[in-house]
Amino acid sequence: MAYDKELAAAIKAASLAARLCRKVQKALLQSDVRSKHGRNKSPVTVADYGSQALVSFVLQQEFPGEFSLVAEEDSNDLRKDGDGEIVERIAKLVNESLTSDGSYGVSLSSEDVLKAIDSGKSEGGSQGRHWVLDPIDGTKGFVRGDQYAVALALLDRGNVVLGVLACPNLPLTSISVAHPHSPNNEVGCLFFAEVGRGTYMQPLDGSSTVKVVSAVENPEEASFFESYEAAHSMHDLSSLIAQVKYGALSRGDGDIYLRFPRNGYREKIWDHAAGSIVVTEAGGVVTDAAGKQLDFSKGKYLDLDTGIIVSNQKLMPLLFDAVRASVAQKSKPQP
Structure with missing residues (x-):
């Protein structure tokens, strides 16, 4: 349609x-x-x-x-x-x-x-x-x-x-x-x-x-987006980011965007709806940390597993592995 x-x-x-x-x-x-x-x-x-x-x-x-x-x-x-x-x-x-x-x-x-x-x-x-x-x-x-x-x-x-x-x-x-x-x-x-x-x-x-199309395939060449502010995020996993960087990523300015808000923070659909389709229609992938597509049908808030991952189809499997390892490490009791 x-x-x-x-x-x-x-x-x-x-x-x-x-x-x-x-x-x-x-x-x-x-x-x-x-x-x-x-x-x-x-x-x-x-x-x-x-x-x-x-x-x-x-x-x-x-x-x-x-x-x-x-x-x-x-x-x-x-x-x-x-x-x-x-x-x-x-x-x-x-x-x-x-x-x-x-x-x-x-x-x-x-x-x-x-x-x-x-x-x-x-x-x-x-x-x-x-x-x-x-x-x-x-x-x-x-x-x-x-x-x-x-x-x-x-x-x-x-x-x-x-x-x-x-x-x-x-x-x-x-x-x-x-x-x-x-x-x-x-x-x-x-x-x-x-x-x-x-x-x-x-x-x-x-x-x-x-x-516009984004298609970096070598993880060693991939670049992360960082933002000026990080008030809503865990500093060692990701940082707060504006949707302008969804657009920049779609044209290849960067290759990876990880967003992992602090516990209790609920993502709102207006923070990701436009940016997500701009990336996916450029050949990118936008999922939660479990690899599920973002669900915008539940009202004003997204029901997420841990966080949001944005990249391209070649890099995404490697990102999932890295994110799971990082989350598992953070979940271990500290000596």
Whole structure:
């Protein structure tokens, strides 16, 4: 079954959201106001809510009769704050984005924006279709002026059938080569994948689409992705990572991604839905530590065995052996 219309809408929504986020990040870095907190008035909060409101609005316009969104944010904190300034800032950014696109000819009120944000309260599941959104995956990277992604996927009866990763700060050329930046330091990538049709990458402006495949076979040549933060992980097994690196891995920038959260941490579907299909449609493999495919049909959370392993088909058997040995070693009583 083709999802041409859905993929086109997802690319449009994620691209608009990424441009909104890039605009906010530029202002953030110029002002050097980098707190993630502060009664929901920080720039990263504005971008996070603005991204979700924009994606939600676009998808509802494109699919008014069949819309369900599982997303990270809701408007509760914005409404409790009692200060309309932050919502007005979000609405202004959303409306500027819609005006620049020119497709809809509407201006959203603050209440319209709050309702759009709250449209992401679906629980998902195995029935029907559900969009899955992380409006900014990698908020710490966003604050630093580093990598982050707008991650959008579509579930159809519990299966991920398409995914889009908009990565505003990722160089167009591989970050693994000797000269990691594209000509003129050009950055801004959009990865998209549809089940059975492969993974593609294009600049955020939509030009020059190319198919991407990752296929390193020699484990001695394989590279691990590491992230700046590791707050949710066991440091000796893996580290916290943003979905932008799913996209980078799909094109061969790296070859192995291990994610083993601390006990008690539950993985959310919006952290992996888009990235997983981008990797698998590029020929990669995404499983839990027992080798089972990730199950996105259970609602907002993934029911995992230990952790997540991402690589290609040649390296995966060796990775399973290494992970099992490492976990077994950690399980032994210490003298």
